[in-house]
Amino acid sequence: MIVDRQGRRFRNLRISLTAACNYACTYCVPDGKRLVAAQDELSAQALVRGVAYLIEAAGIERLRITGGEPLVSPKLEAFLREVSGLGLQDISLTTNGQLLTRKLPLLLDTGIRRLNVSLDTLDPQAFRRIARGGDLASVLDGLEAASAAGLKIKLNMVPLRGQNLDQVMPLLDYCLERGFELRFIELMRMGHLARDPNGFLQQFVGMPELLALIGERYEYLQADAPQDATALRYEIPGQGFFGVIANESVPFCRTCSRLRLSSTGWLHGCLSSSNRHFVGDLLDKPRHEALPALQRLLVRALGDKQDVAFSGGVTVMKIIGG
Numbered sequence: 001m002i003v004d005r006q007g008r009r010f011r012n013l014r015i016s017l018t019a020a021c022n023y024a025c026t027y028c029v030p031d032g033k034r035l036v037a038a039q040d041e042l043s044a045q046a047l048v049r050g051v052a053y054l055i056e057a058a059g060i061e062r063l064r065i066t067g068g069e070p071l072v073s074p075k076l077e078a079f080l081r082e083v084s085g086l087g088l089q090d091i092s093l094t095t096n097g098q099l100l101t102r103k104l105p106l107l108l109d110t111g112i113r114r115l116n117v118s119l120d121t122l123d124p125q126a127f128r129r130i131a132r133g134g135d136l137a138s139v140l141d142g143l144e145a146a147s148a149a150g151l152k153i154k155l156n157m158v159p160l161r162g163q164n165l166d167q168v169m170p171l172l173d174y175c176l177e178r179g180f181e182l183r184f185i186e187l188m189r190m191g192h193l194a195r196d197p198n199g200f201l202q203q204f205v206g207m208p209e210l211l212a213l214i215g216e217r218y219e220y221l222q223a224d225a226p227q228d229a230t231a232l233r234y235e236i237p238g239q240g241f242f243g244v245i246a247n248e249s250v251p252f253c254r255t256c257s258r259l260r261l262s263s264t265g266w267l268h269g270c271l272s273s274s275n276r277h278f279v280g281d282l283l284d285k286p287r288h289e290a291l292p293a294l295q296r297l298l299v300r301a302l303g304d305k306q307d308v309a310f311s312g313g314v315t316v317m318k319i320i321g322g
C-alpha cells in the first residue's frame with residue numbers, strides 16, 4: 001500500500017466520466033459556454049479498467065462517479081454495468097439532477113443507492129442565473145422520484161454572496177422535510193477563481209456565517225463523521241442532519257484520501273496542485289505491465305497532496321468533478 005509521511009493513502013476514487021455538462025454554473029464556467037466532451041476521452045471499458053487497476057495498485061475502496069455531468073454521457077450505462085462487478089464497498093454518483101428522472105431506472109438497475117445532487121437554489125430565476133442551463137422543475141421532479149425509489153440523497157449547495165444566501169434556509173427546510181442531507185460546500189479557489197482573489201472573496205461565504213444563520217432558527221449539535229470525511233456534520237435533533245464542506249474554514253487536507261481520474265486519463269492527487277499524471281496509455285496494457293508503472297505515478301500523486309490547507313488550484317472543477 002502506498003502511504004505518505006502523514007499516514008495518508010488513497011481510498012476514495014472520483015472518476016469524471018465526461019467533461020461535458022448541460023449547465024454552465026457561474027463559479028465553474030466563467031464564460032458561460034456549456035462544455036462538450038473532450039475529443040480524447042477514454043471509453044467506458046478503459047475507465048473501468050482504470051478503476052480495476054487502481055483498486056489493486058492503490059487500495060481504492062469507494063468510487064464516486066462525477067463529471068462534467070455524468071448523466072449526459074453515452075458511456076454511463078456501459079460504465080455502470082461493468083464497474084458494479086468490481087467488488088467496491090460503495091459506488092455513488094454526483095449529478096446536477098437534470099436528467100435524473102430519465103436515468104433513474106438505469107441507476108437502480110446497476111445498484112446505485114446513494115446520490116449527491118447539486119442544487120444551489122429553489123428559486124427558478126436564481127437557478128437560471130447560476131446554472132445557466134436546464135430547469136429547476138426537472139431537478140425537483142428527479143429528486144422526488146429518486147427519493148420515492150428509496151435512494152439516499154445528499155444535496156450539495158455552494159452558498160454565494162449576492163446570489164443565493166437567501167436560499168440557505170429554504171434549502172435546509174426542503175431537505176429536512178424529505179430526509180435529505182444538505183451539504184454546504186464553501187466556494188473553492190478553483191480555475192478562474194484561483195486567479196481572481198477579489199472575485200472569490202466577494203462571493204465567498206464561510207462556515208461560521210452559515211452556522212450563525214442556521215442557528216437563528218435551529219439548535220444543532222456536532223454529529224459523527226468518518227475520520228477521512230470532508231464534511232463536518234451537524235444534527236438538528238428530531239429533524240435531521242446537515243453538513244459543511246469547509247475547505248477554507250476548517251481544512252481537511254491532513255486526512256484527505258481522495259484520488260481523481262479525469263475522463264481523458266489523468267490522475268490528480270490533489271485539487272490544490274497543478275500536477276497531474278497521465279495513465280490513459282497504461283489502461284490499454286495488461287495488468288502485469290500496467291501496475292508497476294501505475295504505482296510509481298501513484299507515489300507522485302500522493303506527494304502532490306497539501307500538508308495542511310487547500311490553497312487554490314488552476315485545475316478546473318468542471319474537468320475533474322469536485
Ligand code: SAM
Nearest residue numbers: 067068069094095096118156187188317321322
Ligand atoms: N455535474 C455534477 C454536479 O453538478 O454535481 C458533477 C460535477 S460538479 C463540478 C461537482 C460539484 O462541484 C458540484 O456540487 C458543484 O457545485 C461543485 N463545484 C464546482 N465548482 C466549485 C467551486 N469553485 N467551489 C465549490 N464547489 C464547486
